[in-house]
Amino acid sequence: NTGTHVGNLWTRTGSLLASATFTGETASGWQEVQLTTPVAIQAGTTYVASYHSSSGYFAVDEAYFTTDDYTPPLRALARGVDGGNGVYKVGESGFPTATWNANNYWVDVVFSPAPSDADPPTVTSFTVPATSSSLVVPITAFTATDNIGVTGYLVTASSAAPSPTATGWSTTAQTAYAFATAGSKTVYAWAKDAAGNVSAAASDSVAITLTDTVPPTVTSFTVPATASSLTVPITSFTAADNIGVTGYLVNESSTVPSPIESGWSTTAQTSYTFASAGSKTLYAWARDAAGHVSAAASDSVTITLTGDTIAPTVTSFTVPSTAFSLIVPITAFTATDNVGVTGYLVNESATKPLPTAVGWSATAQTSYTFASAGSKTLYAWAKDAANNVSAALSASVNITLDPTAPVVATVMPPGNALSVSTGTTLSVVFSEAMTAATVNETTIELWTSSNSLVPAVVTYESATNTATLTPSNLLAVSTSYTAVVKGGSAGVKDASGIPLASDYTWTFASSASTPFDNGPGGPILVITSAANPFSRYLTEILATEGLNAYAVRDISSVTAAVLAQYEVAILGNIEITVAQADMFGDWVIAGGNLIAMRPDKKLAGILGLVDTATTLTEGYILVNTSSGPGAGIVGQTMQYHGTADRYTLGDAVSLATLYSDSTTATANPA
Known part of the structure; x- marks a missing residue:
């Protein structure tokens, strides 16, 4: 992606707010350009950031914007929240409007909060x-x-x-x-x-200086004496003026309106919608070009709703008591009606809305976006086909915008990685310490491309703020996988209980084959450790001997559930914990077969050995060639390099003996 790059910031409707050309770019990684003059942005407003590449190449992270990406105070919208996201334009530079698959083209912005402002306009x-x-x-x-x-x-x-x-x-x-x-x-x-x-x-x-001092006169204004609907027809509305009538207005107030207030129309109104039934009086006004407003003409109507006069009832409406985002989820919103609910509305006003007000939806809202933080109260309303509006049900939330809400800092394997080892584990590094209890198999998941959940174990290391997902089995070859770290109230939370703002997802693809040092799977598990790279040499021996029914795992990812899938475990020369020693002991008692290379002394009991607390360095071993396992091995002492722990036999059987030199046997098994 070489060549000239120009960054642009747009309004939601395509007005260019700022533009800058990138200079001093590096060969790889993020490139940044500062705007000559920072752009002041408004809360709760959608903007579009883009860059134009003269070469036509670009980076992409597929299906990224299927969920929100929230880094307070900025929110990258999921597709559908305000149109598509991951927008692009092919050809010359311009406002991007096309979108496909909610792809992320790796465009971001640098945001700096405005300093305290004491300067008036x-x-x-x-x-x-x-x-x-x-x-x-x-x-x-x-x-x-x-x-x-x-x-x-x-x-x-x-x-x-x-x-x-x-x-x-x-x-x-x-x-x-x-x-x-x-x-x-x-x-x-x-x-x-x-x-x-x-x-x-x-x-x-x-x-x-008024050349026209005569206000208009409303010459006729009538409505029916009775009505069965909240929308009442105006059967006549006429006005006259010595020069000409320029505006008409109908309202329910007898106070003379301003000639420039909202609601004036250049033509006479033909109907009026009331908020409720009962005895009502309407007032008709006219104005002229000189700004004179007429006296009112009035008429009355008694509205009796026939048919369905029963308003719906909002049966449940809840929001979280606390939130850390201006976008607050609505956790419950239901309503009933004797005939049927046709509309739902959520707002911040306790005043009953008109059935024709802006904001009604045929389905119940699932979230509400506030303009600012603080203690807020929401009101939920429902309406029916007869325009009956329910009483409100309210719920309150205290919004605190926390700039330290956790984010996912890095993941492995990285997004869009190819040829990932089938024996891989996944790691997620968070920006801050997390509440360990929230980092588990329900909040971090791995899915196949066919939407099957991959069985796995999730652990959390507080020292590094790192979560590790270990699949219970090797991954399938040549398969696309999607990992999800769940956000929101049911997702992972930091040590203060603040959740990840929204789900974090990334995809990768497994390799087309299983390399010998990972193994294709089978009844044998080779257990290694990153702390001792030589613990992997056992895989080379197995592959050389033609044994290919094995799998490989690092000791950090081995659990009781993982062990239970194998008949034989070959443990490399690695250090283990007491808990891991107990895990191997339980597995052996249940029928597992353990082979250990210079075993950790914590395994002595389960191996039938007694530790003497001594060692033998640069010694020899002699294999008992008359035993089945020793058949075919040379029947002479063989020197080893390094240190051997010295044991005596408990209930184990010795297949080889330690020698202090080439001819002097010890009482210790090898």
């Missing part, structure tokens, strides 16, 4: 016309800047600085302001940032 421009013939005055310019980012705009008729939580703030700059009266007016423009800093004001003045 600056309103850089604000203008209104010098004169106006309407109470609704257009704002011809309103811009602001901030060292991190402007998050709110507000226009007032007061020079007093507003609170950052005052009503009227908008995420976009206002384009008009409505005055109540004519005359000489001054308006003030303000901006705020995410830290709640409010700018100094920029102001401008306008002289309003």
Whole structure:
């Protein structure tokens, strides 16, 4: 993947936020480029990072984004959460939109939390016309800047600085302001940032002289006297003005509305949807180009819901009491209805939603994304086909965003590795100490490409933060495997109980054949140790002698369950623990056959030997050639190099004797 590489950061809809060309690249590994100006990002917002390769080559990790990859505070979305992930584009550089198999093309971002922000924004421009013939005055310019980012705009008729939580703030700059009266007016423009800093004001003045002083008149407004649905037809709505009607509004309030508030329509409304049944009054309003709002015309309707008038009941709704992510799982959400539930909604408001509100789903939600951390309460609602909305069931969660949530640091075999030994074990190194009880066979799994779970034993080494998965049998040759480290509330957790944010998966493929030092499997198990590489020479002897029905394992991966699969175990010259000695003893008592090379003294009892606590260095051995096992071996003393432990016989039978020199026998078996 050589050539020129250009990194890009995009909005979810394809607007390019920043671009940089990589320089000083190394021959392998991650390459990094810093943006000239950091890009301020918003929480809960999807962005796309990409790079363009002039050579057309790329790295890939297949089916990676089938689950979330969460490294707080950033979350790489699983496919389907917000469209596809693992997006790409073929050809010239541009916004990537194609996706296949949720592949990971190894593009990442460097995120730095914004420093504490005490600098308020600056309103850089604000203008209104010098004169106006309407109470609704257009704002011809309103811009602001901030060292991190402007998050709110507000226009007032007061020079007093507003609170950052005052009503009227908008995420976009206002384009008009409505005055109540004519005359000489001054308006003030303000901006705020995410830290709640409010700018100094920029102001401008306008002289309003109304050539049109006559407000519109609502000439007719009627609704049926009764209705059997929450959506009531408006049978007539007309208005007149001396110049012309420019807007129509229907609501349930008798308070005169602002001429620029939401809900105005250029055409008269033909229906209105209520939140509940009963006796209701509607108010109709009209406005003109001068910003005059009419007096209201009103009419009343009594709504009696016929047929199904029974609202659904939310029967269960639960979330975890604590969470370490803004995305909180909904662990239960069920509802019943006398006819049938047609919609589910979860929000943060205790106010009953309209049946036509945004957010209803035909299926119950399984998670909810908050905008910020802290103590939160969620409300669950259900509706039916008659638009009856249930009472709410609520649940609370305390969200703490922990930057030290565990992550998977490295894995072996690595992702997409090929020709992996069939006798391999899998290791997972975590970024921090884990709760050992959560690292087990239910949280770390190995699966075949045909979705069969591979029987295995999982252990955890706290000194190195490493989990090891040891398959109970050799892996099949030429087979693809997928390993999964489970995240979330049911997954692995660090020492503080904080879970891995989401499942971590990777794939690899086994070799096409089994090398002789691993063995193809069979009734014989050769047990070696990485601490003594020479303990593997026994496999060479077996292969040379034409014995190929054996398997090989490191002592660290041998368990009672593993031993139970074999008839014979050949133990190399390695040190073992008391627990391992007990394991071999139980296996031998159950019928296993143990062969040990210079056995650890902890095995003396099970081998029928008595330790003398002495040794013999650079001695000789003489094999009893009259015995079956000794047949065919030379009947003369043979020198060995190294040290032999000296034992006497308990209930064992000697097949060879130690000699202190070539002619002097000892009382010790060899």
